[in-house]
Amino acid sequence: MALKDILAERPVRRAGIETAVASLKDKFGDRVVTGEDVRRAHAHSTTYIPNQMPDAVFFAETEEEVQALVLICGENDTPIVPFGTGSSLEGHINAPQGGISIDLSRMDKVLAVNAEDLDCTVEPGITREALNAHLRDTGLFFPIDPGANASLGGMAATRASGTNAVRYGTMRDNVISLTAVMADGRIIRTARRAKKTSAGYDLTRLLVGSEGTLGIITKLNLRLYGIPEAILSGVCSFPSVRDACDTVIETIQSGIPVARIELLDAQSMEAANAYAGLDLEARPSLFLEFHGSPASVAEQAETFGAIAREHGGGEIRASQKTEERAKLWKARHDMYWASMTLRPGARAIATDVCVPLSRLADCIGETQEDIAANGLVGPIIGHVGDGNFHVTLLLDVADPREIDAAEAFMARLAERAVAMDGTCTGEHGVGQGKRGYLRRELGDAVDVMRSIKLALDPHNILNPGKIFASE
Numbered sequence: 001m002a003l004k005d006i007l008a009e010r011p012v013r014r015a016g017i018e019t020a021v022a023s024l025k026d027k028f029g030d031r032v033v034t035g036e037d038v039r040r041a042h043a044h045s046t047t048y049i050p051n052q053m054p055d056a057v058f059f060a061e062t063e064e065e066v067q068a069l070v071l072i073c074g075e076n077d078t079p080i081v082p083f084g085t086g087s088s089l090e091g092h093i094n095a096p097q098g099g100i101s102i103d104l105s106r107m108d109k110v111l112a113v114n115a116e117d118l119d120c121t122v123e124p125g126i127t128r129e130a131l132n133a134h135l136r137d138t139g140l141f142f143p144i145d146p147g148a149n150a151s152l153g154g155m156a157a158t159r160a161s162g163t164n165a166v167r168y169g170t171m172r173d174n175v176i177s178l179t180a181v182m183a184d185g186r187i188i189r190t191a192r193r194a195k196k197t198s199a200g201y202d203l204t205r206l207l208v209g210s211e212g213t214l215g216i217i218t219k220l221n222l223r224l225y226g227i228p229e230a231i232l233s234g235v236c237s238f239p240s241v242r243d244a245c246d247t248v249i250e251t252i253q254s255g256i257p258v259a260r261i262e263l264l265d266a267q268s269m270e271a272a273n274a275y276a277g278l279d280l281e282a283r284p285s286l287f288l289e290f291h292g293s294p295a296s297v298a299e300q301a302e303t304f305g306a307i308a309r310e311h312g313g314g315e316i317r318a319s320q321k322t323e324e325r326a327k328l329w330k331a332r333h334d335m336y337w338a339s340m341t342l343r344p345g346a347r348a349i350a351t352d353v354c355v356p357l358s359r360l361a362d363c364i365g366e367t368q369e370d371i372a373a374n375g376l377v378g379p380i381i382g383h384v385g386d387g388n389f390h391v392t393l394l395l396d397v398a399d400p401r402e403i404d405a406a407e408a409f410m411a412r413l414a415e416r417a418v419a420m421d422g423t424c425t426g427e428h429g430v431g432q433g434k435r436g437y438l439r440r441e442l443g444d445a446v447d448v449m450r451s452i453k454l455a456l457d458p459h460n461i462l463n464p465g466k467i468f469a470s471e
Helices: 003-007 017-033 036-039 061-074 128-138 152-157 204-207 240-252 268-275 294-309 322-333 335-342 357-373 399-418 435-442 445-456
Strands: 056-059 080-083 100-103 109-114 119-122 175-180 187-189 213-224 230-237 258-264 285-291 317-319 347-354 380-385 386-396
Touching: 017 056, 017 061, 017 100, 017 119, 017 152, 036 056, 061 080, 061 100, 061 175, 061 213, 061 335, 109 128, 109 152, 128 152, 152 213, 152 285, 175 204, 230 322, 240 258, 240 294, 240 317, 258 268, 258 322, 258 335, 268 322, 268 335, 268 380, 285 294, 285 322, 317 322, 322 335, 322 386, 335 347, 335 435, 357 380, 357 386, 357 399, 386 399, 399 435, 435 445
Parallel strands: 056 100, 080 100
Antiparallel strands: 109 119, 119 213, 175 187, 175 213, 230 285, 230 317, 258 285, 258 380, 347 386, 380 386
């Protein structure tokens, strides 16, 4: 979505906002904050889209308080923007029409762990790291790992995935049910804890990925998994990105149950070495992880190694030591910050697409050619076992020419992915940044989405301006 088009949507100063803020202050006191620093911190800073602040921030602590907020805002035609940790990447937490940012970080309890059933129930503000710390003594873990220590409510709202998705799926696959406050103030529970159901519409999947535009999530029932007996991580370098991608395709098609398989191109490896103190070859590389018994992880690694050698891959530098594995994956997760070493003083602007696995090498190859032809700096990383990859553009966001070049590149990238029967966003979501690509991908299905939004939120108070324009 072009920046000029986003900014052309003039903020609508709804007459009831001041009344809503006053009512909330009367009811909740100093948990309703109007200071500029707090409001700015609750709007977006991880994109080139300017920070669009709410009029107030409300720190909710219970489901009943979320409901009270929605009722007050509904009565006063006041927008509500849900906030978890602020780590999303497409302008999801901006408030283009002002209103109230509802900070859910204090709703961070683990409400139940059902170890026999391999599930748990949590509040939306708990982060994935906090949940796994709580679960450590049970022998269970929650595997979805987008890199950032995001809130689980936010991860569900944006349908997050990450490095473990190739084996464990995405949030779509791991939310059994949820509870949400709808735009009219009703509290609904979308399903029970049964592992499968055919009872009516799948409202869980409707709200997972809805980006706060249909309801505000207040509880989540999540799938859990046993901590593997053995974990082996490693790195394998290749002559080219295509060789690495072809290895990924053959690995997946061979049925090797790889838990993580991540691509870093040569620029990314250069940045990782400098930022994380690694001593790896600055060549396109795959970071891998295998889960299972000691014998099975060794067999998986051996089979992968044979495939890699057929495509020019080197020997796997592998380890089962916890500290060595942690250092490797921290380097991968820190790539947003590491990439900035490639152009000091620039902002890192991340975008992503996802294509069928058979088109992955073609899509990445054409994207690399596009980056080079347009004089951009854009290292590529990816959750390539899913066909998903990210380009981190390093920009001077104060230079309109660079913004124009970046927007043109991102539009071509989205078009390229859709032309290959892929998607303009594998895991970042739509927010403000990718609204302009949605109709090209989904056609008239966008109108059906609008109809659902209108039916559930007729006054457009829930996160307006996200997924669709603000009309």
